[in-house]
Amino acid sequence: MNIYDVSQKAGVSIATVSRVINGNRSVADSTRRRVEAAIKELGYEPNVFARGLGLNTMQTIGILCNDSSDIYIANAVYYLQHFLSEHHYDSILCCTGNNPDDFRKYTKMILSKRVDAVIYTGSQFILNHPEDHDNNYIVDASKEVPIFLLNGMLEGENIYCVVNDDHLAVHDAAMKLIRHGRRHIVYLYSGTTLSSQNKLSGFTDALNEAGIPNRIAYTHLGPKDIYAAKSYLESLYDQNLPMDAVMASEDTLAVGAVKFAEEHGIRIPEDLEIIGYNNSILAECTEPELTSIDNHVEKVCRTLTDNCLKVLAGEDAPHKVIRTADLISRETTVN
């Protein structure tokens, strides 16, 4: 079953069939109808390989992420795939893990599949040693296909970024705590990605602006470490260090803070306010429920895929979109 069968059935040449399939204008209406009927009747589907050979595209987008089982990433992947499929683009998913050496490897792999674009989901893909040309793997890739970064920033002619203003979000949340009179705020974070750094600097900037001595304690934990967060806070507690609020770069870490407070009879939010990040379902699981920063994954993904579709259609798109996140107040903060 191929294009010849259709052409025979419709009594036209394969060129005409091809034109109909590709929505080419110059086909007489009557001919078009005849061909469409033949296609339908035979249940014909063009061979994607042959099509790809001719067009050098397969309507497929490569989605790279470090770990699609992470709640935040899983949501992002879901929305990306969903929005792209609305426009008849398929998604090839590839998880790289967190080893930067693998970023280049998987980028090459996905490019070798001749995807039409690559989406990097998560700021860990942006490495921080410019002198080592660490990010060249992305720049190189951008010479082949347009590149889209979700929560990553990189300049480049063929590179398009959508980022959350993590700095601002954390800054404002910290300011809120400071206005509540909190002076001993612990910041828990994980990783050293661009996003992590922005969040952290948002926090320290807020303290500095408020003239609070920047002797806050903070540490570096894994992204899923509820218990590491809890025991870190316990170690501070055991040292009798004052602590009246906790901010976290991930909801998981904030969950650890809730557990810590509960175990030590510390009242939330009276004695300890807690703010998480991502506004994931975890924020609704704890008691009291977590106040958390929501960066609107769905909208971010929509913006990114809109840009992607524009670029693929040959239109212009902004190289840099900055979105703001919102604080969702629940029960671990005052008010």
Next chain:
Amino acid sequence: MNIYDVSQKAGVSIATVSRVINGNRSVADSTRRRVEAAIKELGYEPNVFARGLGLNTMQTIGILCNDSSDIYIANAVYYLQHFLSEHHYDSILCCTGNNPDDFRKYTKMILSKRVDAVIYTGSQFILNHPEDHDNNYIVDASKEVPIFLLNGMLEGENIYCVVNDDHLAVHDAAMKLIRHGRRHIVYLYSGTTLSSQNKLSGFTDALNEAGIPNRIAYTHLGPKDIYAAKSYLESLYDQNLPMDAVMASEDTLAVGAVKFAEEHGIRIPEDLEIIGYNNSILAECTEPELTSIDNHVEKVCRTLTDNCLKVLAGEDAPHKVIRTADLISRETTVN
């Protein structure tokens, strides 16, 4: 840059280059080395489209799921993609939603991409009205490529299933509660999938075996409805119906049960035991932490991909693998 360039550089014909690329035995070692050197030097990568055209395969597996943002599914997708990529298979991800009409549509779509196999992740793909030939869309697909069902059961020559014994897991967990003296167990569940039905019947069978009048209350909620679960329990409570344990088909629903108990000053586990399902991270977020049934997603996925790779290599594989789940005891049950 194509196979001709390589052949020229190596001073051989394209046929020989092709043989080297495909690991064909009948190439002299010296020739092979020469070709490999040329490939390396030129950084040549075969064109996947042309390759696909010739071989009619692209080393790609289609993964269908209803919603990849669901924690359980996200984990499954992660492991599937990961294990397949270890064997140089790429994954096309496609989320169908929960409308059965779309199952056929997306199946067709993914088949039109000429994937080498299709994996259906989740039991909702198995519909329950045999008289309507509801599942023919899978059977039809199995005529084109091998089909793998994760947590779904369907007979068929080219269909391979890996399922958890949900019935047994829930049955045993219920028995445990009964042994603890619980007589008023509420079962919360979501959906009407095969898996849901098995869980439910495991529950009712246990009650029957124990001679407990099967006047348990249970209800039908969305899979992510923490609050629906909570308010459903509240409605029972308001009616003064006795209740000394809650079992749930999803951790989210069990989280709702914890919230309910907390709000009404009901002691866990003394007055109310609670058992969730999936042993997700949610089980670790509540206080007390949830006892939950773990069905070992990673191993299930490993078994499935092992089978898949075998079948694609032309080897035999079992059409039906049944795995057992384990109860992970935490703080919402006695002992």
Next chain:
DNA sequence: TTGTAAGCGTTATCAG
């Protein structure tokens, strides 16, 4: 508006 025919870059079948 339509058809002819030349690619696209492989793999696979023959001969040699």
Next chain:
DNA sequence: CTGATAACGCTTACAA
């Protein structure tokens, strides 16, 4: 063991 050469199924100048 190696090389011509015919598929593979489609797109797209170029002609008509």
